[in-house]
Amino acid sequence: IASYEPLKLYKRSLEEVLRQKEHILDAKMEDVLSQFREIATAPSNTYAMFNNADIKFPTIQDSQGTPIQITHGNFIDLLEGHDRRVREEAFKGVYHTYSSFKNTLGTNFAANVTQYSLFAKLRNFKSPLHAALDANNIPVEVYNNLIHTMGEHMNLMHRYMGLRKEIMGVDELHMYDLFVPLVSDFTKEITYDEACSIVLEALKPLGEDYTALVKEAFENRWVDKYENEGKRSGAYSWGCFDAPHPYVLMNYTNNVNNLFTLAHEIGHAMHSYLSSHTQPYPYADYCIFVAEVASTVNEALLMQYLLKTTTDEAFRKYLVNYFMEQFRTTIYRQTMFAEFEKMVYDMHMEGVTLTSQTLSDTYYALVKKYHGDHMVVDSEIAMEWARIPHFYTPFYVYQYATGYSAAIALSESILSEGEEAVKRYKNFLSGGSSKDPIDLLKDAGVDMSTPAPIEAALKVFENLIEEMRSL
Template identity: 45%
Template structure:
């Protein structure tokens, strides 16, 4: 099932990738606007899911009443292929309906996390989902007791059961990690508890924390927010950048012990599940579902460490351009040329995104236009709205939805293209696959999003001859590589290191987290910039850490999409076809195989090295241009 915080939520990072910001500075006091102040056309239309709350409640009751029906199959799955097929179809039907209920409730809550009714509805469907998993927890263990030859005979003699071929193959691969039915039921019952650390972090960082007011470029005091923080990092005024940094991280410093307790709870949950299911480590447990060897993760970290010189050279270039003796990390988002910070209104952004996607064909463009103009997107930041950006949908719905916090910057335009890539990926998957394969892996998901960014960059470079704008776009791409490849691998290394410490029994406190993060941060940047001590608290800002060992896919994906986009932009029609076939395939095969079919082998370092080499070349070209 697709679940926020566990599977489908695809937020962009606050650090170096950039949370988006509000449409305006709000009222004269600098407060964020309320949702009612935003024009309807810039809000998502949840009526496409349900006609209203009464319809949602009626469906909730219907699903709740239907869940016990799945009990009738328990103990009977080895009787015939027909019973297996009937059980799996019933399970998938209810799972799809629960997904839809879950998505509606959480989209509403994300639009205003302060609303207690929204919170209550989200909690109710989350609890129902846990009860559903508890009810179906017997299915996998029972299927795994059936002899392989018997199951093959059932598949051969039962029309329709062959649809689950890949599913059965994956179950067979997982036999040593599946427990008996009673133990699986107990694990399923822990679902609500396991989500608690992430919910604590979310409520703390999104709802309860109030950031101070800081001065903007106009000298006005405005309330700091995650969106405005990133906007202020673009400022040419060093006092504004420093003030935003100190306001943001100084606030997190006050809550570091509570934050660390939530983080420790998440680590303990990861270790519990990994050991309960007989995995070698939490990393092994996290990568197993996608059938990705841990060597891929380790090799990625090694490849980046072997290519840190271009990163440091890029920082030195920024230092020279700013004309400062000391470059701070909060200085590294300042545009190298003024054009990098020019305004890109939302209307202009969605038009340029559409123009950029022409290489992917008319069918892709049609879906893109529907998404951009059909109220699938919640555009602007408002008080109480969740941070960041994501694409989130459900199989049994007309379309996915996109959450934005748009603030008229070029970076926001790239975020829009990014999330639209996820959305169309989901549309193509749901159209071409049964529910069981609609939940594609994050390993391929981020290829779909970063592909759109690559095409947008190429379009913008081709449609301007202004050398300063071209330089700004190269800087945009270089900054994206820093944020999406270098920074995410840094995060991935931190995750691996802190999990290993927890698995070794080392107490995880704020001090442990701070020291671990800062040591890794220094190993990446060396002496190329000043790393203020408060940056040790970055771990407390990154919600993605509560989806363990997830962030590395940003790095592998941008490498894969950089490699594949080169083929597509060369006019290779077969490359386009192969790429779209990958989007349509959903989760019907393992992600490494899907990418191989699309033309890139991520079990080898070629795509990562190619991307880092290109980054180095771009930095050299920027140096010559400047």
């Protein structure tokens, strides 16, 4: 590298090859492992077939008495409804269905743990967790720090559960009460053009150059905004290195949720644009560990802007509820998933047989730990581990919690520190994969191996709980 100029571009790539060298086996062993790969992915493929094609949930009656079959697609919608009977029947219908296959699902889950652990061992990793984090050179301390720090602040989640119980006015708060909006019957229509204007105003703290680029995206067809025949559902951002810019595809409808979706996807697009226009091809992309940071920073800035500018008390309540639910579902819930995975793999390494009962008992205890005494932890929730497809990609979900924590901490520093924090953040957006993701975030001002950014994010959550109580 020192003596041949063209190689300097690939210095980091070559160093990564050398860093991972101890986990690459000789040619014969690599050939053997490659031939076993299809067998190793069988548990994941089996689960996908079962969960996406074969499982059928029961039919219940909606609040008008009309029969409706529960599906993956409408399950959360049913849990968000205000008819408690419908919520309870949907909840029990789903988990009783999974429970009727508990031994098959438990055996398949255990097989996935076994194959992943075996491959980690054969490749000379200290543990399956080390193997999962090695590709992006994430220290195991980051994973452990997340679980430990969240464990130290479990009281906030418990307080939120107490507040939810109080606002809903129920004698007992059940698991099927978790998704009901605390602000009932609120609607606010926001057209796409209005959403663009609001997002531009909300992102002004990131500077004129950033908002000019967002305006360019809105005005020059970076966004395919409306539903169309044959178009994929949901919303996402896509681009490649040599394209003039990335594209955002979404299915916009005139509501607040889609306003936040627009801000979220534009965050991805700006991250992709700045990285691909700053970094050379080998380092223009970014890894999943930081992928949700830019999008969530945009959402957080939008949220703070709306809270600051709205004079509508009902809208303010809606926003606070929306924000609190993001903390519950993205930080606490995903950390609970991450802790469950760690416990399961640790048990496997210690020789414990992972039966469906062991998995259910472990999961149920964690749900009780995370939700506290205000919650009646229904026995059916013990089977929720069987409903989470992410568990077949081991040690993946923690990145939702770390990414969200980092984004909230960054948005708070952008709003409080101003120009210097913005400069650090833009360097991060332009960094691609030119450094390890943990170092890119450090340069931006957050060290995910320490409690500080997680605690900064949870301070925002605490303030939201108090504000909702006052409202």
